[in-house]
Amino acid sequence: ETGVTQTPRHLVMGMTNKKSLKCEQHLGHNAMYWYKQSAKKPLELMFVYSLEERVENNSVPSRFSPECPNSSHLFLHLHTLQPEDSALYLCASSQDLKRRRGEQFFGPGTRLTVL
Amino acid sequence: AQSVTQPDIHITVSEGASLELRCNYSYGATPYLFWYVQSPGQGLQLLLKYFSGDTLVQGIKGFEAEFKRSQSSFNLRKPSVHWSDAAEYFCAVEEDTDKLIFGTGTRLQVFP
Numbered sequence: 001e002t003g004v005t006q007t008p009r010h011l012v013m014g015m016t017n018k019k020s021l022k023c024e025q026h027l028g029h030n031a032m033y034w035y036k037q038s039a040k041k042p043l044e045l046m047f048v049y050s051l052e053e054r055v056e057n058n059s060v061p062s063r064f065s066p067e068c069p070n071s072s073h074l075f076l077h078l079h080t081l082q083p084e085d086s087a088l089y090l091c092a093s094s095q096d097l098k099r100r101r102g103e104q105f106f107g108p109g110t111r112l113t114v115l
Numbered sequence: 116a117q118s119v120t121q122p123d124i125h126i127t128v129s130e131g132a133s134l135e136l137r138c139n140y141s142y143g144a145t146p147y148l149f150w151y152v153q154s155p156g157q158g159l160q161l162l163l164k165y166f167s168g169d170t171l172v173q174g175i176k177g178f179e180a181e182f183k184r185s186q187s188s189f190n191l192r193k194p195s196v197h198w199s200d201a202a203e204y205f206c207a208v209e210e211d212t213d214k215l216i217f218g219t220g221t222r223l224q225v226f227p
Contacts, residue, residue, distance in 0.1 A: 004158070006158075040124075041219065042119075042216075042217045042218060042219050042220075043205070043215075043217040045214065045215070048214070056214070090158055090159070092159075103149070103161050104161075104215060105161075106151075106158030106159040106160070107158045108157050108158045109158050
């Protein structure tokens with residue numbers, strides 16, 4: 001595997017379910033990100049991790065819970081979601097958070113539908 | 116606050132025609148600017164980036180972009196569009212320490 005992978009690619013869940021999204025990067029990067037992409041809206045940065053430490057949480061509801069057990073893996077745990085949370089969730093990584101000019105490498109995303 | 120505006124939500128061109136996608140940014144310091152492309156069902160892929168130096172930057176797939184500080188613009192161009200270029204294009208400016216601010220995107224449709 002190369003680049004940034006995400007599983008599952010599609011997920012349908014009820015509002016009372018608990019599920020997790022997984023992201024893995026094979027690039028040796030130190031920073032990882034979760035974005036939410038909704039129709040007709042700019043990408044919304046949700047969480048940023050650098051060297052497994054959360055450095056940014058953009059006022060995301062607590063029903064989204066990230067986890068970064070090591071610099072290669074990032075999870076987004078979901079519970080009691082709302083229909084408006086349906087979106088494409090993108091994971092990205094970059095080499096180093098402390099340095100500007102960082103190109104971000106994106107995974108293909110997980111298309112989430114909340115019923 | 117920094118922001119990125121892509122005024123065109125949807126553009127349609129014929130295959131072989133030239134293309135220009137507009138991007139305007141609001142940023143106080145020297146901007147670091149990016150163009151990403153997203154094909155259906157895929158994540159975003161970097162087309163090109165501008166940090167400093169030559170204001171005309173070349174990217175992958177035959178794309179180029181020109182930084183114009185006086186107009187706060189970073190428009191993306193391609194002289195001859197191919198059907199495979201149909202996708203959504205996002206302009207982004209880098210805020211502090213790797214934080215990207217994205218525009219709302221421009222969807223490109225290519226007719227044969």
